[in-house]
Amino acid sequence: MKIKVGFGFDVHQMKEGHPFIVGGVQLDHHAGAFGHSDADVLVHAICDAILGAANLEDIGYHFPNTDDQWKGISSIVLLKHCIQLIKDKGYSLGNIDAMLCLEAPKIKPYIAAMKSNLAEATGLDSDDISIKATTNETMGFIGRQEGVVAYAVCLLEKN
Ligand SMILES: Nc1ccn([C@@H]2O[C@H](COP(=O)(O)O)[C@@H](O)[C@H]2O)c(=O)n1
Numbered sequence: 001m002k003i004k005v006g007f008g009f010d011v012h013q014m015k016e017g018h019p020f021i022v023g024g025v026q027l028d029h030h031a032g033a034f035g036h037s038d039a040d041v042l043v044h045a046i047c048d049a050i051l052g053a054a055n056l057e058d059i060g061y062h063f064p065n066t067d068d069q070w071k072g073i074s075s076i077v078l079l080k081h082c083i084q085l086i087k088d089k090g091y092s093l094g095n096i097d098a099m100l101c102l103e104a105p106k107i108k109p110y111i112a113a114m115k116s117n118l119a120e121a122t123g124l125d126s127d128d129i130s131i132k133a134t135t136n137e138t139m140g141f142i143g144r145q146e147g148v149v150a151y152a153v154c155l156l157e158k159n
């Protein structure tokens with residue numbers, strides 16, 4: 001069996017009064033991430049990890065932010081597209097490990113719902129999806145809550 005590792009990173013600007021969608025879940029917060037899509041930073045990092053593992057370019061290549069087709073779209077839909085792209089290349093997803101960097105809110109209450117959304121979109125068991133978080137200890141743009149960051153790694157398998 002062939003095993004491939006993938007890595008993804010994403011960052012989005014935070015805006016007051018904007019919905020904050022992370023892992024397909026709307027967080028209860030006064031500000032949210034802003035982008036061309038729903039700006040789901042966690043799902044974007046996961047998409048890039050999956051695409052990277054299969055050497056299939058990146059999220060902006062498949063879903064350009066100049067294309068109105070993707071404007072305001074749920075990133076869960078983009079993730080499902082990415083899963084189909086790796087399947088077409090003969091790969092299946094083994095697991096995901098992701099890390100969010102945001103000062104607030106605490107994501108612990110939302111993790112189970114995020115995992116459930118990601119499991120549904122990817123076909124993985126929830127136990128093969130890890131979502132963790134750290135603050136940036138008040139430092140820099142994350143610490144000032146001007147932006148939110150996510151990192152993800154994944155494994156792909158091919159028989
Ligand atoms: N947005 C966040 C940030 C952190 N957590 C959880 O809190 C723990 C402590 O975070 P520090 O950055 O202060 O070390 C962290 O390990 C997470 O479990 C969180 O849920 N949401």
Ligand SMILES: C[C@@]1(CO)OP(=O)(O)OP(=O)(O)OC[C@H]1O
Binds near residue numbers: 066
């Ligand atoms: C997802 C896309 C497309 O709607 O838009 P954004 O929400 O701005 O997200 P980004 O992480 O910059 O990456 C790719 C974009 O093409």
